[in-house]
Structures are given as structure tokens and as C-alpha cells.
Amino acid sequence: MSNSPFNIKHLDTYQQWRKKKLSAYPLAIDSLLTPIANPEAPTNDELGRILETCRQHNLALYRFEQGNLRSKQLVHRMGAAIGLQRLDNNLCADEDSLTSLHVTSHAGQHDYIPYTDKKLSWHTDGYYNLPEEQIHGMVLHCAQHATEGGESWLMDHEIAYILLRDANPDYIMALMHPNAFTIPANILNGSVVRPEQSGPVFSVTAAGNLHMRYSARQHNVIWRDDPLTHAAAQFLLNVWEQDSPYKIRYTLQAGEGLVCNNVLHCRTAFVDSNEPEHKRLLYRGRYYDRIAKTNLVQETPC
Numbered sequence: 001m002s003n004s005p006f007n008i009k010h011l012d013t014y015q016q017w018r019k020k021k022l023s024a025y026p027l028a029i030d031s032l033l034t035p036i037a038n039p040e041a042p043t044n045d046e047l048g049r050i051l052e053t054c055r056q057h058n059l060a061l062y063r064f065e066q067g068n069l070r071s072k073q074l075v076h077r078m079g080a081a082i083g084l085q086r087l088d089n090n091l092c093a094d095e096d097s098l099t100s101l102h103v104t105s106h107a108g109q110h111d112y113i114p115y116t117d118k119k120l121s122w123h124t125d126g127y128y129n130l131p132e133e134q135i136h137g138m139v140l141h142c143a144q145h146a147t148e149g150g151e152s153w154l155m156d157h158e159i160a161y162i163l164l165r166d167a168n169p170d171y172i173m174a175l176m177h178p179n180a181f182t183i184p185a186n187i188l189n190g191s192v193v194r195p196e197q198s199g200p201v202f203s204v205t206a207a208g209n210l211h212m213r214y215s216a217r218q219h220n221v222i223w224r225d226d227p228l229t230h231a232a233a234q235f236l237l238n239v240w241e242q243d244s245p246y247k248i249r250y251t252l253q254a255g256e257g258l259v260c261n262n263v264l265h266c267r268t269a270f271v272d273s274n275e276p277e278h279k280r281l282l283y284r285g286r287y288y289d290r291i292a293k294t295n296l297v298q299e300t301p302c
């Protein structure tokens with residue numbers, strides 16, 4: 001991490017990187033969204049644009065212009081083409097491994113907010129996963145949008161890092177502590193579904209990329225008993241309450257999707273349709289990979 005913007009001692013590197021990151025804002029949705037003319041065979045230009053958008057902002061939007069907008073296979077294939085291959089909890093990934101998010105009353109799912117029409121607070125995905133199973137990439141594909149609401153709010157986690165570091169560099173040190181926050185064990189009917197999981201909020205991968213584990217849900221998280229850690233956590237809660245040019249708001253429409261390096265996100269409440277075929281339906285894939293160029297994307301001469 002010698003020449004990394006995430007090295008707290010290297011102020012010049014940080015300042016140069018920070019200036020470039022922030023100068024891109026506010027972002028226009030059109031600059032983030034890539035239309036995919038034929039989802040059966042995205043072109044190298046289309047995939048290249050998605051990769052470049054992700055390289056700059058850790059997220060990109062796409063829109064399937066035709067074809068079966070509910071096809072998991074097409075979503076899965078496009079994810080694989082931009083480097084998302086190793087799905088969480090499913091090393092033998094196939095097109096059916098994407099999770100369907102919709103309002104459900106199935107036993108065991110009813111108390112998980114993703115399966116309701118309620119507001120979902122700011123988080124990154126898989127913050128409760130084991131260290132070796134952290135989520136670095138994600139796809140969220142909209143097969144059917146809600147009648148009303150269900151807007152996604154997004155923030156590049158590198159922007160959150162900048163806001164914290166600018167406010168107080170010691171916040172970063174506190175949030176990089178290996179036990180910055182702990183997720184209590186998930187116990188269902190007396191048996192441990194998931195053990196307690198402790199870890200840092202921010203970490204830097206071997207490849208030098210910033211990773212973030214976070215949930216704004218207070219009862220989901222036990223913050224380390226340290227004044228700076230609590231102040232940093234409160235700072236982030238204040239960020240969620242304020243208007244910010246760094247928050248990206250977009251309601252995915254049927255056939256549109258988000259691909260990202262597990263950026264911060266939340267969702268507004270929504271009103272679902274009464275008609276079964278028009279009920280909100282999103283497919284979600286959580287991956288151990290970041291978005292990266294694959295050999296499906298050839299270099300195009302400038």
C-alpha cells in the first residue's frame with residue numbers, strides 16, 4: 001500500500017486521487033447507464049463502457065433494450081463477462097444462482113426487509129460474511145419495477161471514505177481496526193444460523209482496492225467501544241440524513257440493472273402491484289469478485 005490513496009501517511013497521493021474522484025460529481029444518470037442493444041450478445045464497446053464506468057465510480061447501470069427482461073441467464077452471462085463469476089454461497093455458479101427479491105410471506109424470509117416493501121437502510125452486501133467470503137461485486141437486475149417507489153440510492157464507498165477522512169483522518173484509522181464492528185450471531189429457534197462476526201469497516205485488498213463492510217441498522221451492529229469509532233459511525237449516520245451531491249438516486253425499470261463493486265446502497269419503500277405478473281421482482285447476485293476485464297472483452301484500438 002506504499003503508493004496508495006488509502007495509505008493515511010501519503011497525503012499527496014490521497015489529495016490527487018480525491019480531487020479526481022470528486023471532480024466527476026454531480027454524476028448524470030446518462031453517464032452511468034449503458035444501453036445493451038442485444039442482451040444475448042453485448043458488444044465489446046458496451047462491456048468496455050460498463051467496465052470504465054465501474055473503474056471510475058465503482059458502479060454502473062445498464063439497460064437491456066430488447067429480449068427477455070426476466071431472463072436470469074442473460075443477467076448471469078453479462079455479469080460473467082465483466083468478471084463476476086464466483087457467487088456467494090454457491091461455488092458452482094449457474095444462471096439459477098441469482099436470488100429473486102420480491103415481497104414474500106414464506107417462513108424464514110418474512111422478517112428480512114429485502115423481502116418486504118419497506119424502506120431498506122444504507123449498507124453494503126454481506127457485511128456479516130466471513131473474512132474470506134467478503135462480497136466484492138454485485139448485480140441487481142430489475143425484472144419488474146414496483147407500481148410506485150422502490151428507488152435505489154447509491155454511494156461509491158470510496159466517496160464515503162473521502163468524506164470521513166476529510167472530516168477526521170482518525171475516523172479512518174478507527175474504522176480500519178480489525179474489530180471495528182461486530183455483527184451479533186443469528187440465532188433461530190435456539191440454533192446458530194450464523195456465528196458472531198467481527199471485522200473492519202474499511203480494508204484494502206491485496207490488489208490495493210478499498211473494501212467496505214457496513215450497515216446503518218443499529219441493532220444489526222455492535223460498534224467497538226471506542227469514542228472515535230462511535231463518532232465515525234455517527235458521522236456516517238448524519239451523512240445519510242443530509243442531502244449530498246454524492247448520493248445517486250435511480251429507480252431501476254424492468255430490464256435495467258446495477259453492477260457494482262459492492263458500493264453503499266439503500267432502497268425506498270414501495271407500493272407493489274396487485275397483479276402477480278406486475279409485482280416488483282429483482283435478481284441479486286453477490287460475488288467474491290470485483291468487476292474486472294475478462295477475455296470476453298477484447299482490447300479495442302483507439
Ligand SMILES: [Fe+2]
Nearest residue numbers: 123124125265
Ligand atoms: Fe443490498
